[in-house]
Amino acid sequence: MAYDILHQTTDAELLARATIWAGANPRARDQIFNITNGDQFRWAQLWPQFAEHFGMDYAAPQQMSLSDAMPTRGDVWTSLVEKYNLVDTPFDQLVAWPVGDFLFHHEADNITSTIKARQAGFADALDTPSRLLDLFDELIAMKVLPPTLSAAEH
Numbered sequence: 061m062a063y064d065i066l067h068q069t070t071d072a073e074l075l076a077r078a079t080i081w082a083g084a085n086p087r088a089r090d091q092i093f094n095i096t097n098g099d100q101f102r103w104a105q106l107w108p109q110f111a112e113h114f115g116m117d118y119a120a121p122q123q124m125s126l127s128d129a130m131p132t133r134g135d136v137w138t139s140l141v142e143k144y145n146l147v148d149t150p151f152d153q154l155v156a157w158p159v160g161d162f163l164f165h166h167e168a169d170n171i172t173s174t175i176k177a178r179q180a181g182f183a184d185a186l187d188t189p190s191r192l193l194d195l196f197d198e199l200i201a202m203k204v205l206p207p208t209l210s211a212a213e214h
Contacts, residue, residue, distance in 0.1 A: 063103045063121050066169040068096040071186050081182045093177040098185030100171060103164065106189055113193050115209030126157040126164070144206040 078095040082088035103121075111118035134151040141148055199205040 062164050062166040066100045070096050074186050087180045094172040094174050097188045099188050101188050126160040130157050140206050146203050
């Protein structure tokens with residue numbers, strides 16, 4: 061299970077900055093670069109942070125296929141949309157569950173070297189845990205996700 065292996069991710073805004081940098085930098089011409097946030101994480105470290113952020117209890121992970129389990133949960137999403145007046149996004153369009161299956165069932169560290177980009181001059185980086193929590197807050201503000209439990213109680 062991918063819960064304890066090392067992962068990296070690439071934030072879309074960071075990738076956009078890298079694309080602009082590559083288009084304007086002669087050292088990047090005709091080159092291929094790996095771009096990641098620049099840090100590494102384990103889901104085992106992030107899920108407890110996510111639970112705390114949302115004011116929820118944390119439980120150990122369960123091995124399952126999201127592609128199999130989640131399509132049956134549409135009614136839960138519909139009730140959250142109604143309860144919190146969320147943007148009415150159809151449940152089957154929210155997420156690509158097979159991507160989650162890939163991320164959470166990967167059995168080897170998923171680390172990519174970004175040294176070539178750094179040597180060519182692109183040194184931007186993001187703290188993945190902080191960025192994900194910020195993105196959750198943006199989605200809450202846009203009413204795509206329900207409020208955290210502590211905010212919902214007020």
